[in-house]
Amino acid sequence: MAYMSQEGYDKLVAQLHELEAVERPKASAAIAEAADKGDLSENSEYDAAKEAQAHLEAKINNIKLTIAQAKIVDTSRLSTEEVQIMSKVEMTNLATKKKMTYTIVSESEADLKKGKISIHTPIAQGLLNKKVGDIAEIKIPRGTIRLQIDKISIGE
Structure with a gap:
């Protein structure tokens, strides 16, 4: 369980929204753009975009877990x-x-x-x-x- 203030909880929810609504579509667009450049087996830009997306998804999942376990302190x-x-x-x-x-x-x-x-x-x-x-x-x-x-x- 993660004890936190209401302010801290609200910031986490806002950060999650930002990552899901803004950063996730950017990551998908970067992957699509890199994929359009041809052979994926030798495309370092595509690999980098996929890795960045994996890091983003891990961050989103960590924040979701923290929010799910949050207990707001009165x-x-x-x-x-x-x-x-x-x-x-x-x-x-x-x-x-x-x-x-x-x-x-x-x-x-x-x-x-x-x-x-x-x-x-x-x-x-x-x-x-x-x-x-x-x-x-x-x-x-x-x-x-x-x-x-x-x-x-x-x-x-």
């Missing part, structure tokens, strides 16, 4: 007592004293530039179920970091 029922999916967590790295804020979201909604990290990342996993004032010790590729939870709110 943010009005979430608690700020402890860190969970959709929590916006403000914390301090105890080694560097640097403040940071992340919102924990589903894999499909993750966007580091917007401060949204996947629930499957080591940092998110280390923060889950922690409360304000707790210190999370999290193993990352460069070692272990210690993060103090300063504030928990509901992410947008």
